[in-house]
Amino acid sequence: MNDAARKLAPLAKDQAEQHYREAPNNLEAEQALLGAILVNNDAFYRVSDFLKPVHLYEPLHRRIFEIAGEIIRMGKTANPVTVKTFLKADEKVGDLTVAQYLARLAAEAVSIINAEDYGRAIYDLALRRSLITIGEDMVNIAYDAPLDMPPQSQIEDAERRLFELAETGRYDGGFQSFNDAVALAIDMAGQAFERDGHLSGISTGIHSLDGKMGGLQRSDLIILAGRPGMGKTSLATNIAYNIAAAYEPEVQPDGSFKAKNGGVVGFYSLEMSSEQLATRIISEQTEVSSSKIRRGDISEADFEKLVACSQMMQKVPLYIDQTGGISIAQLAARARRLKRQRGLDVLVVDYIQLMTGSKKSGENRVQEITEITTGLKALGKELNVPIIALSQLSRAVESREDKRPQLSDLRESGSIEQDADVVLFVFREEYYVKNMEPRDEFDPKYEEWKMQMEKVKGTADVIIAKQRHGPTGTVKLAFQSEFTRFSDLADPSLTQYEH
Missing domain, CATH: 3.40.50.300 (P-loop containing nucleotide triphosphate hydrolases)
Incomplete structure (x- = not known):
């Protein structure tokens, strides 16, 4: 190998690694959190106010989290047995069936105490993935330079998406469950009750x-x-x-x-x-x-x-x-x-x-x-x-x-x-009545105008x-x-x- 080839070899290796970089995720944290929820449903309430199914990286984990959440909200118990009935029986996770995978998650579950920490880690990684998507879109649009998106409107669009991400933790909108909408309505009524003037x-x-x-x-x-x-x-x-x-x-x-x-x-x-x-x-x-x-x-x-x-x-x-x-x-x-x-x-x-x-x-x-x-x-x-x-x-x-x-x-x-x-x-009727003032104050209509003016003044x-x-x-x-x-x-x- 000549000198030039030797210098280029590590560079090519770095570029290959950069090209195949995986989006930030932590499957172990997702497994630990799901295991904790399946063993003790209280773990769900420690993360449900900020963590949504879309924040999990693995599609199967998203479905398990969503199904478990729906079961728990209905006042029932979510465990490997109740959750598996809502998943495809023939789906495989490596060599395991879905039922075996759920049982493994529960068996290897860690303490519920750490549930919120795992939830936060998963949420932060989801935000990082969203940031990467926005960044990639910015770069690609800037390279393509489409006629219908001049740089100024691209800046405004990126600013809007970043703002939405900063405000809500997600920038994709999407449907909201009726449960969430009802909770928001009740919350608004509570705030009105506490606010000055109700x-x-x-x-x-x-x-x-x-x-x-x-x-x-x-x-x-x-x-x-x-x-x-x-x-x-x-x-x-x-x-x-x-x-x-x-x-x-x-x-x-x-x-x-x-x-x-x-x-x-x-x-x-x-x-x-x-x-x-x-x-x-x-x-x-x-x-x-x-x-x-x-x-x-x-x-x-x-x-x-x-x-x-x-x-x-x-x-x-x-x-x-x-x-x-x-x-x-x-x-x-x-x-x-x-x-x-x-x-x-x-x-x-x-x-x-x-x-x-x-x-x-x-x-x-x-x-x-x-x-x-x-x-x-x-x-x-x-x-x-x-x-x-x-x-x-x-x-x-x-x-x-x-x-x-x-x-x-x-x-x-x-x-x-x-x-x-x-x-x-x-x-303001006063504005129009004022302009109708008779020029002569001895005009018979003047008294009538004066009374009308007093009324609207x-x-x-x-x-x-x-x-x-x-x-x-x-x-x-x-x-x-x-x-x-x-x-x-x-x-x-x-x-x-x-x-």
Whole structure:
């Protein structure tokens, strides 16, 4: 063998070893865990909250774990005799039949004390295999460079899959048993019972609205729409700040934090800058008019109020992204990052029509809006947070005698109405009545106008036009335009009425 061949021989050996590397697994740990479960069914409950059949490497082990789990959940005993009846009798494991293999697992079972350690080892190896799959896909797609997946969208896709893996320990989705769904529903009811105000969702801080909606429900897409000047941004800002200010974290057993009350809020402000948004919130909290703050027309007492308020607000977990014309893919990637780094309980988007879809939808704005609303709905489910998305209404409202918005007024696409779990309209009659003021105050109609103005002054209607899990109707709120603040009316008898 010449020198060159001698140098290449070990390299070829290394490459061969790398090429045939086996995915990380530990069959002995799987056998030990299954043996412990077959001998003492309590071992199953030590691992069932985090270990699923899909996490086991050997297909036969997956089936044994799944069957044993179903038998135990039914309140029966899982042992080699009861489990073997659900497996193919003629299946072989080396020289052993399935029945002999099950008996061997039970006979060689170790102490139940180690069951959780084995379960954790199996789970970690399954995560490593999932990471390898994501990594291999990234490498293969980057090599192939397909036209329909430019590098930016590949990064977003990889980020989404990694996020799902970090959040749930698996990135494949799949079916969920009805048992698990029922357990989640009962858990949600228990949390509602313990939470302030007994709400199943996150409180908006406006009691009359919570009473009608039960708070903001996780994974819901809530569309908040209105004509310009109705105060939809003000309402969204009020709700976002109320939730962030009420944030009360609770430490979980794994060391992470979860919101007991309130929550961490992400606010995408596509229309206003973060300073404008902050000015609105400061004005609302201090009751100093935002126009006065902007002009600097404030007293020393007002300024002290502003400073005290800003110090208090610095601790509030409200994060603002002011990127204009953001795409749904960019928005999703940033929301995932925020959830991973700071936590996330509510997302606000102001507003849908300022977002962009992918280039695939071309010039068709209806298709683009459809893609955006579908993307927001999917993101809400993925992150398990409510998303409040603001939307404009068509001008058709202005040409009608009755200016109250209807679902058909949602602009550019039926998909907004279709994808939304809740549709809220903000309507301030005061805005329209004010514009109808007769020029001559001695006009006979002036008194009539004045009476009408008194009736609607300082009020706003939030019309719940659609709600998947609750009633529709109208909630009357107080609105202070100088501080852009919505709040509950002082007289509770006026606050709600059904459609």
